[in-house]
Structure formats: structure tokens, C-alpha cells
Amino acid sequence: MAFDAKEFLRNLSEAPGVYRMIGADEEVLYVGKAKNLKRRVSSYFLRTVSSPRIALMVSRIERVDTTVVRSETEALILENNLIKTLKPRYNILFRDDKSYPYILLSGDAFPRIAYYRGALDKGTRYFGPFPSSGAARESMTLLQRMFRLRTCENSVFANRSRPCLLHQIKRCSAPCVGLIDAENYARDVRVATLFLDGRHSEVTDQLSARMQGAAERFAFEEAAIYRDQIRALQTVLHKQFVDSGRDEDVDVLVAQEIGGVICVNLAMVRGGRHLGDRPQFPQAGDGALAADALVAFVEQHYQDHPLPARLVVVGAQPDDVRAALAEALELDAGVVAPRSATEKAWAEMAGENAKIAIENRLREAGRVSDQLDALCAAMGLAEPPRRIECFDISHTMGEATVASCVVWEDGGMKKSEYRRFNIAGIEPGDDYGAMRQALARRYGKVAAGEGVRPDLILIDGGKGQVGVAWSVLEELGLTSIAMVGVAKGVERKAGMEQLIWPDEREPLALGGEHAGLHLIQTVRDEAHRFAITGMRARRAKARIGSRLDEIPGIGPIRRKKLIETFGGLAGVKEATVEDLCRTGGINRKLAEEIYNALHG
Incomplete structure (x- = not known):
């Protein structure tokens, strides 16, 4: 009807x-x-x-x-x-863009700078977002070189007894051991803040005044430090892609469509300094327009990121973008088409980079399409899988067993949906029990109608692991999901892998040149890397914790005090005997026992 x-x-x-x-x-x-x-x-x-x-x-x-x-x-x-x-078909969706990096400036007595991703907390100042980790880390390096602010964690800072390597290579002024007083350090922080805010002329003026003052006092070594800072700053400004000559924050948004692929490219200008750009590709229904994608991106992006003073847009009408911001987010921004020569240069660069990104995407899509077609033909699948999940088990002689589940979806690895499972309640080294537990925990939710259902499951292992995994799917009523094991073969060389079926079919060797096997290898290798990383972290934490528990005189109260003082078990291991002595309730003899136990 x-x-x-x-x-x-x-x-x-x-x-x-x-x-x-x-x-x-x-x-x-x-x-x-x-x-x-x-x-x-x-x-x-x-x-x-x-x-x-x-x-x-x-x-x-x-x-x-x-x-x-x-x-x-x-x-x-x-x-x-x-x-x-x-995930509705006709909504324009973008990859989760909450992961833009920032530079953090803490609110401590001696503030630390750090590279940061994640939710923004009150009491801490953030500069950014930066379009890429490279742009953020480059600015971090410049700050260290010019202003020598500390980057260490508070647990390390509070327990240093001598300057670290960063001080020796002139990247930190060592406030941890009193080599710079609070007043002078705060002055460096203020100048660094001006730099991050884009107020470069004020930074140059302050550094020049300091250099002149040091020279008048005949403190020529100090004057040379300020001279080098000024030179480093001028080098940075000289290397800028485009300098507007004004202290301004602008986002440049260009939307393009080529060959059915839409790209929205975001270029960020902070303090007049162009920081680079970042292309975004929407998932959109048939007939989506570049203008629709640009408006959708603006609505989604500025939910989680601060709106700059001005948006320069190409590919949609400024009035439409302005209306979308006002209606969806109740934000009022200056939205304009490129007007000045500088804005046109920014837009031209962003447009050219969007074109390059689309061309790369089309080439990659063609390669992935070939891989999927080859995989479908080899496995006899009715249609190419859109979502592939792969499981791997990692442990060291049965210790700290971890199972990984990585996700490949729509042409690439989807890291936001990776999962690790800490395995417990099995015999050490029982890979079958670990596999059963991981799949039951992952697909129990799917059977209950809560999780996302994959089209293909890869198991890193042979007949035994595949049999256990298939039995879990049978118990959950999910045998309609395709599954195959990836065994390394007798020689355990890349290209010699065999596909292991959950039924009685003979293992299939595709050969090292098979396009479908290349896709399987990519996903399998990522599952292996993710599992090993998790296992090593869990093993290190467990070993340090168990060693603490085995030390006579270390009970729950002292154990908790140590962890709180040094910011975790890793911090306890890094502490010296002198550092440990400063912890309440720890005398020198016990401190030496702790140190020897963790470093023996």
C-alpha cells in the first residue's frame, strides 16, 4: 500500500x-x-x-x-x-573525525605541553585542531626547540633527581630540578601561547626585547639563545605555504566530485599560518551532490570542534552553509566564498589536493574491487563481503592471553571498531578455549540483535581453531555467516597460506599472486599486530604487578600508594631508589628491595 x-x-x-x-x-x-x-x-x-x-x-x-x-x-x-x-542509506556519513590532534597545555604550576587526541577537559588549554598528526608534531618540535617547555608526565616530573636527556639536547629547561624558576618558566609559557595563537609579531617583539636586555647586561650566552629562537621562528614563518599576514583563524572547505566519488577537503589556517589539509569521503546514497556533502560535513564536524571566525567554502552556497550551522547547531559564523588573493590561493590548494585524493581513492577502489572479485570467485560467495572480521590469539607460553578482532569494511581497515578480549578462566596455552571465549563474547551480542553482523569471518589458524569457531556460530545460530581459516602452511611463508573450510572440503592454496589472498593477508596481518600489541601490554602490567605482590612488606595499602604516587605500575618500574624513598611508608631498605625485584 x-x-x-x-x-x-x-x-x-x-x-x-x-x-x-x-x-x-x-x-x-x-x-x-x-x-x-x-x-x-x-x-x-x-x-x-x-x-x-x-x-x-x-x-x-x-x-x-x-x-x-x-x-x-x-x-x-x-x-x-x-x-x-x-547507517541509513541516504544519510551522508563521514568517517568519525573526532580524532583530530591537538597540542595540550596543562594547568600545572610548571605547565607541560603534549600531543593529544581525545575528549577535551576543563582546566586544560588546547590548541588546534590540527589537520594531521604531522602538523601537530611539527609544532610541538618547534615549541621544544624555541621555548624548552617540559613534555614529561607529572609522575615523572615530580620524581626527577637530575635533568633528563631532553635538557641535554636543549629541548627542555629542566624545571623538575630547579634549573629555571617559576617566573621565567611562566614567561616562556606565555610566549609559547602567543605563538600557538598565531600572534607571531608579538612573539618576535618579546624575544627581541629579551635579547637586547641580555646583551645590555653582557649576558651574551643568554642573548644567543634568544637570537636562535628568533631565527627558528622566522624560518617557520618563511616555510608557511601561504601567510595571510594577519592573526586569523580560518577553515577552508572545498567539495569536489569526480567519477562518482565525492571529497570534502578541510584546510586549516590558524593565526594566519596554513597547517595543511585533510580529505574526507562521505558515505552517501545514489545521486548525492558535492554541495550536500559539504553542508553535511559542516553540520557534523562543528558538533565536536570549535568554529573559527571564518569559513571559506567552495562547492556549496555560503548562505546554505550558514543556514545549516544556524539551524543544526545554533552557531553563527562568517561563511564566504574566496574573495582575497590569499583566500583564493588557499581554496585552489585545497581543491587541487581534493582532486589528488579522489584520484588516489579511485585507484585504490579499483584494486580493492579486483581483490573482492577474486576472493568471491575463490570462496564461492554469492556477493562481495562488505564487512570482514578477523580473529587472532596471542600469548607468551600461556601468559597474558589476548584475542584480537579487527574489522575491514568498505575498502579499508576500520580501527574504531577493533576489539581486544582479555582471556581468563582457561588453561594456559589453550588456544581453542581462547578462540571459543572470544567468538562467544563477540557474536553473542550479534545473536541478541545488538552488534553489527559481518559478511565474512577470518580465523588466523588451522583446522582446530576453525572447528571451535564454527561450533560457536552453530550454538548461536549464525552459520549463515561465511567463515574460513587462514593457515600459514608447512613452510610458514607469505603466499603459501591455505584457506581452511569449516566443512569437509580440502584446504585451498590460492598462491602468492592471487589478488584475493592479498586482501586476506592484509586483514590477517593487522589482526596479528593488534593481538601482539595487546598481549605485550597486558604481560608487562601483570609482571610488574605480580612482582610487587611478591615483595615482603608490600601489602594492598603500600601497593596502592606506589601506584598513585608514580602514576601506574610502569611509573613504579621507572623510579629510582631515591624516588621510592620519598613515598610515604617506604624506607630505604624496602625501596632497594622493590627496585631490585622490578629490575632483577
């Missing part, structure tokens, strides 16, 4: 909420939010719609579900959660 939009809209609420467009077979086509549900949903059923993509979606609607909420903020949160969970 055709969807009766007029009848549905007649009784629709005007409250804020979220709507879901439902198609055939209960497929969720689109999820959206609205200040006024009735007005927003009605716009989809006008005689003229905004794009062919929207028209196609509307023609497939069989039902519209709505959820009324109390505020626009609640609608925004609910929409975001539903899009990530349901």
Missing part, C-alpha cells in the same frame, strides 16, 4: 524530534532531526525537492516513524546515535 503523506502529516506533532524514513523490508532510508517535526517532514513531500537523490528517496518511503523529544539538543543527540547505529 502506498504511503499516504497527506494523512500522515495531518496528525504530525509540531514539537522537536527525530524522524526515520522507512522503505521496503523495513530498511531505514534516512534519519533526520527537526525543531518542528511537522514543518520539516512536510518539506520532503512538496512538488519540487532539493535534489534527485532526495526525490529518489521519497519515492521509496513506505512509512515515517517519529520520536518526540523535549529539546533540539536532545533531538541532535538522538539523531547522531541513530545514524551511527542504523
Whole structure:
């Protein structure tokens, strides 16, 4: 029965909420939010719609579900959660972009600078975001070279008894051991802050004044330090891609479409200094336009990142972008098309880099398509797998067993969905028991309708591991998922792998030149790397902890005190005997016993 939009809209609420467009077979086509549900949903059923993509979606609607909420903020949160969970075909989705790096400046008495990714906390100042880790780390290196701020963790800083290597190579002024007083260190922090804020002329003026003052006092070595700082700063400014000559923060957004692939390229300018760019590729339904993608990116990106004073956009109308920010996020920004020669240069660079990124993407997509076709033919799959999950077990002689699960989806590894399972309750070295536990924990959720269902499961192992894994799927009723083991073969060389089936078929050797095997190797090797990394971390933590517990005189209270004082077990291991003595309740004899136990 055709969807009766007029009848549905007649009784629709005007409250804020979220709507879901439902198609055939209960497929969720689109999820959206609205200040006024009735007005927003009605716009989809006008005689003229905004794009062919929207028209196609509307023609497939069989039902519209709505959820009324109390505020626009609640609608925004609910929409975001539903899009990530349901992955509707006609929503424009971008790879999670919360991982932009920042430079952190702590609020300690002697602030530390650090490279940082993650949620932003109050009480700490962040500079960024930077478009890439390279841009952030380059700025970190410059700060260390010019201003010599500390980068060590507080647990290390509080327990140093002599300067570290960074001081020796003139990258830190060693406030930990009093080689610089609080006043002078705070002055360096202020100048570094000006640099990160892009106020380069003020930095140069302050450094020049210091150099002049030192020279007048005949402190020529100190004056030489300021001279070198000024030279380093001028070198940085000289190397800039484009310098606007003004202390300004600008984001440049360019959307392009080539060969059916859309790219939104974000270039960041902070303090007039161009920091580079970062291309984003949306997952969008048929008929999506570059302009749609740019507007969607702006709505999603600035939910989690500060809005600069000005956005320069190419590929969509500035008025549309401005309206999207105002409606979705209640943000008011200056959104313009490129006007000045500098803005046009920024936009031209971003556009050229977007073109290069699309061309690389198309080449990679062709290679991945060939790999998938070859894998389908070899395994007899009805259609190419969109999501592949691979499991590996890692331990050292049965110690600290860890299982890894890595995810390949839509042409690449999806690190945000990797999982590690710390295995417990099995006999040491029981790989079969570890595999059973990992798969039961991962796919028990899928059987309950909670997790994402893969199209293909890879097991790093032979017949035994595959048999155990298949028995778990049988118990959970998930045998419709394709599964194959990847055994290294007799010679254990790359290219000699055999595919192990869960049934009675003979193992299949594809050969080192087989495109499908190259894809399997990529995913399998990543699972192996991820498992080993987790196992080593767990083993190191367990060994240090168990050694502490074995030391006479170290009970739960002293163990807790040590961990709190040194910021974890790793910090306890790095501490000297003198450092340990400064911990309450630890005398020198016990400190020596602790040190010897952890370093024996």
C-alpha cells in the first residue's frame, strides 16, 4: 500500500524530534532531526525537492516513524546515535573525525605541553585542531626547540633527581630540578601561547626585547639563545605555504566530485599560518551532490570542534552553509566564498589536493574491487563481503592471553571498531578455549540483535581453531555467516597460506599472486599486530604487578600508594631508589628491595 503523506502529516506533532524514513523490508532510508517535526517532514513531500537523490528517496518511503523529544539538543543527540547505529542509506556519513590532534597545555604550576587526541577537559588549554598528526608534531618540535617547555608526565616530573636527556639536547629547561624558576618558566609559557595563537609579531617583539636586555647586561650566552629562537621562528614563518599576514583563524572547505566519488577537503589556517589539509569521503546514497556533502560535513564536524571566525567554502552556497550551522547547531559564523588573493590561493590548494585524493581513492577502489572479485570467485560467495572480521590469539607460553578482532569494511581497515578480549578462566596455552571465549563474547551480542553482523569471518589458524569457531556460530545460530581459516602452511611463508573450510572440503592454496589472498593477508596481518600489541601490554602490567605482590612488606595499602604516587605500575618500574624513598611508608631498605625485584 502506498504511503499516504497527506494523512500522515495531518496528525504530525509540531514539537522537536527525530524522524526515520522507512522503505521496503523495513530498511531505514534516512534519519533526520527537526525543531518542528511537522514543518520539516512536510518539506520532503512538496512538488519540487532539493535534489534527485532526495526525490529518489521519497519515492521509496513506505512509512515515517517519529520520536518526540523535549529539546533540539536532545533531538541532535538522538539523531547522531541513530545514524551511527542504523547507517541509513541516504544519510551522508563521514568517517568519525573526532580524532583530530591537538597540542595540550596543562594547568600545572610548571605547565607541560603534549600531543593529544581525545575528549577535551576543563582546566586544560588546547590548541588546534590540527589537520594531521604531522602538523601537530611539527609544532610541538618547534615549541621544544624555541621555548624548552617540559613534555614529561607529572609522575615523572615530580620524581626527577637530575635533568633528563631532553635538557641535554636543549629541548627542555629542566624545571623538575630547579634549573629555571617559576617566573621565567611562566614567561616562556606565555610566549609559547602567543605563538600557538598565531600572534607571531608579538612573539618576535618579546624575544627581541629579551635579547637586547641580555646583551645590555653582557649576558651574551643568554642573548644567543634568544637570537636562535628568533631565527627558528622566522624560518617557520618563511616555510608557511601561504601567510595571510594577519592573526586569523580560518577553515577552508572545498567539495569536489569526480567519477562518482565525492571529497570534502578541510584546510586549516590558524593565526594566519596554513597547517595543511585533510580529505574526507562521505558515505552517501545514489545521486548525492558535492554541495550536500559539504553542508553535511559542516553540520557534523562543528558538533565536536570549535568554529573559527571564518569559513571559506567552495562547492556549496555560503548562505546554505550558514543556514545549516544556524539551524543544526545554533552557531553563527562568517561563511564566504574566496574573495582575497590569499583566500583564493588557499581554496585552489585545497581543491587541487581534493582532486589528488579522489584520484588516489579511485585507484585504490579499483584494486580493492579486483581483490573482492577474486576472493568471491575463490570462496564461492554469492556477493562481495562488505564487512570482514578477523580473529587472532596471542600469548607468551600461556601468559597474558589476548584475542584480537579487527574489522575491514568498505575498502579499508576500520580501527574504531577493533576489539581486544582479555582471556581468563582457561588453561594456559589453550588456544581453542581462547578462540571459543572470544567468538562467544563477540557474536553473542550479534545473536541478541545488538552488534553489527559481518559478511565474512577470518580465523588466523588451522583446522582446530576453525572447528571451535564454527561450533560457536552453530550454538548461536549464525552459520549463515561465511567463515574460513587462514593457515600459514608447512613452510610458514607469505603466499603459501591455505584457506581452511569449516566443512569437509580440502584446504585451498590460492598462491602468492592471487589478488584475493592479498586482501586476506592484509586483514590477517593487522589482526596479528593488534593481538601482539595487546598481549605485550597486558604481560608487562601483570609482571610488574605480580612482582610487587611478591615483595615482603608490600601489602594492598603500600601497593596502592606506589601506584598513585608514580602514576601506574610502569611509573613504579621507572623510579629510582631515591624516588621510592620519598613515598610515604617506604624506607630505604624496602625501596632497594622493590627496585631490585622490578629490575632483577
